[in-house]
Amino acid sequence: MTRQQPHPKAGEIRALLEEGLNNRVIARRLDIDVRVVAQTRKDAGLPPAPRSSWTRRPHPKERTIRLLLSEGYTDTAIRERTGADVATIARMRTAGRFGPATIIRRPQRIHPKDAEIRALLRAGRSGNAVALELGVDRAAVRRIRAEAGIPTPPVQPLSLEEKWAAHTRMLEGGHREWTGERVGKSRTPVMRYREKSYSPFAIAFRQRTGRDPVGQAKAECDLHQCVAPEHVEDEPGRTRLREQLSLVMGRAPRKPRCRRGHDQAEHGRYSPDGVPYCQTCHDGETDP
Known part of the structure; x- marks a missing residue:
């Protein structure tokens, strides 16, 4: 007669039995048949769990809570998802030996130009245009668009x-x-x-x-x-209009060449109030 192989979760069953949990709680927690737990208790020579272990009914979302605990969520995050009391979740974390949470939500910092970015996005501007105009990162603009629920403008x-x-x-x-x-x-x-x-x-x-x-x-x-x-x-149009203004104001016609000999047909310009000047001479005077 061949010897029966131990159940794959025999070690976990024994550990929970030694904690004093009853057969049904262990079966539900490990998602196994209650008869397997009962047989493991019998083979280990352990007495039945005390009646006090039956007084606490399992949480309606126990499996969901245990899954979130195994994924590394904090007690607060699990409470937000399941509605369970934090004390209940903490007790299940300790009982299930899940250890500390690994998914930690850190508060999102508000971008210095958050309001300006949102205003331009709501005005229908593209993400690239907003990033270029405000000098911000495109990824930040995409994140703020997603947070605000602002749709991407069509092509x-x-x-x-x-x-x-x-x-x-x-x-x-x-x-x-x-x-x-x-x-x-x-x-x-x-x-x-x-x-x-x-x-x-x-x-x-x-x-x-x-x-x-x-x-x-x-x-x-x-x-x-x-x-x-x-x-x-454009430049020819400006020159023509300003020349007309100069004549209307009684100024003498522009000389063919400036005092430095530059051809004014090519280099001559007029200021907005109609005063003629040489662009080449002006640029030379303003150069450092």
């Missing part, structure tokens, strides 16, 4: 001009304010469209004239960084 469905219009606002006097992205210390308007950067001034100029600007396009009105197409000029 750009607008044309270049439509997106430009969506980031401008009409003001009194025919001016138009740029409400989109700005860069640098001077807060220069910029627009990103399909992985490229565009000047809102150049877009405004092209809308009015149907061509790309020559040189830098910018506003010639009294509103700083106005992007109204009617107020934006």
